[in-house]
Amino acid sequence: MSLTTRLLDLLAGGVQSNPDGGFWMPEAASTGAPAVDNLFHFILWLSVFFFALIVGLMVLFVVRYRRRAGREEPEPSPNHNVALEVTWTVIPLLLVFVIFVWGFKVFLDLNTPPANSYEVLVTGQKWKWLFTYPNGHVDENLHVPIDTPIRLVMTSEDVIHSFYVPAFRIKRDVVPGRYAKAWFRATKVGEYQVFCAEYCGTGHSDMGTHVVVHEPGGFERWMTEVADFLNKLPPAEAGERLFKARGCAQCHTVDGGASVGPTLKGVFGHAVTLADGKSVTADEDYVRESILEPQAKVVAGFQPVMPTYKGKLKDQEITAIAEYMKTLK
Numbered sequence: 001m002s003l004t005t006r007l008l009d010l011l012a013g014g015v016q017s018n019p020d021g022g023f024w025m026p027e028a029a030s031t032g033a034p035a036v037d038n039l040f041h042f043i044l045w046l047s048v049f050f051f052a053l054i055v056g057l058m059v060l061f062v063v064r065y066r067r068r069a070g071r072e073e074p075e076p077s078p079n080h081n082v083a084l085e086v087t088w089t090v091i092p093l094l095l096v097f098v099i100f101v102w103g104f105k106v107f108l109d110l111n112t113p114p115a116n117s118y119e120v121l122v123t124g125q126k127w128k129w130l131f132t133y134p135n136g137h138v139d140e141n142l143h144v145p146i147d148t149p150i151r152l153v154m155t156s157e158d159v160i161h162s163f164y165v166p167a168f169r170i171k172r173d174v175v176p177g178r179y180a181k182a183w184f185r186a187t188k189v190g191e192y193q194v195f196c197a198e199y200c201g202t203g204h205s206d207m208g209t210h211v212v213v214h215e216p217g218g219f220e221r222w223m224t225e226v227a228d229f230l231n232k233l234p235p236a237e238a239g240e241r242l243f244k245a246r247g248c249a250q251c252h253t254v255d256g257g258a259s260v261g262p263t264l265k266g267v268f269g270h271a272v273t274l275a276d277g278k279s280v281t282a283d284e285d286y287v288r289e290s291i292l293e294p295q296a297k298v299v300a301g302f303q304p305v306m307p308t309y310k311g312k313l314k315d316q317e318i319t320a321i322a323e324y325m326k327t328l329k
Ligand code: CUA
Pocket: 124, 125, 127, 160, 161, 162, 196, 197, 198, 199, 200, 201, 203, 204, 205, 207
């Protein structure tokens, strides 16, 4: 690729929405993305044009009409020019009106999900996104079929998070105690990064996950495969999957390393020293209690920050997690 074509490509990427992304913009993988990009580019280049025009004329006048020796005194300037004043009022008025109408239309489109949307519940918590599907399956990634409107109903367990998918041009604050909504229709099969865009504490920058867009039929296949893993897999394997998918791994390591919470390596069956100085043996009952009432027996040296999983994990799931812990020797 020659330098000229490269420069032209770069320039084109800054003028119109490019599905593959580029220097100026991330990939555009939803139906809403080109609309946002085009409006953004319009405002950007309009501003560049007027910046160049105004600053250019200013520099020109400063140089051209500067004070020079031997020059006559300037004539007094006229203090009104109706034609000029109307022009520089009406043109900007029309331009901001275009921006308003265009922006309002894009805003409405981004906020109005089609009636037949597939609904996924999104939960933000320190420091993990969880996605709950209509059949009850909970996943750590957002899996969706291509070309289908997806409506997200989002809430937070603790503090304010912000659900941000650059490739879809979606960013919505997720506030505890209320529901934030967003929708998109993915246009390209692939994996797209999800960020948390609101500082929410120690693990904020780790609070990423992916949107996985499946080809037609692939989403249904994926769903049948994962939905019933609790009954299909051996309990310890199912427990490992739950450990990763449900947010445990954000705070507990399995290799002995320190984190927000104690490591789970070599804990099961051994004595644990608690914050009040007492000691308990980590058996199934202790694991169960620590998941449902995390503040009941806090391990010495750790803060009582774990959220309860009461109502969020079924008995069968807690058993599976305990089975998984037994394998972490
Ligand atoms: Cu959640 Cu930042």
